[in-house]
Amino acid sequence: MKGTELLTAIKETTPKMIKIIMTGYPSLQNAIETVNKGADAYMLKPLNMNDALRTIREHLKKQEQARKYSEQKVVEFIETRVIEFNKREPLCTKKALR
Numbered sequence: 001m002k003g004t005e006l007l008t009a010i011k012e013t014t015p016k017m018i019k020i021i022m023t024g025y026p027s028l029q030n031a032i033e034t035v036n037k038g039a040d041a042y043m044l045k046p047l048n049m050n051d052a053l054r055t056i057r058e059h060l061k062k063q064e065q066a067r068k069y070s071e072q073k074v075v076e077f078i079e080t081r082v083i084e085f086n087k088r089e090p091l092c093t094k095k096a097l098r
Helices: 003-013 028-036 049-087
Strands: 020-023 041-044
Touching (some): 003 028, 028 041
């Protein structure tokens, strides 16, 4: 299976997974296709371990920032809805009970 085929399969099953492609046969065409199919990074073999680790750390940091941002948006949404709910007139009022 080619790396680009794997990218397509991974994108469908685990779209949020970080995908770093390593190739020993670099070409502009391959790099464009890889990025278009969802690769987060494109690295050339032979790998420089320091570069590989830096790339992995950078992408993990981005993923963590995106998770925190998403969580904050959910909290803001819930807080807004609670405030809106608390401003509403209660369903059971004295008038309704008469």
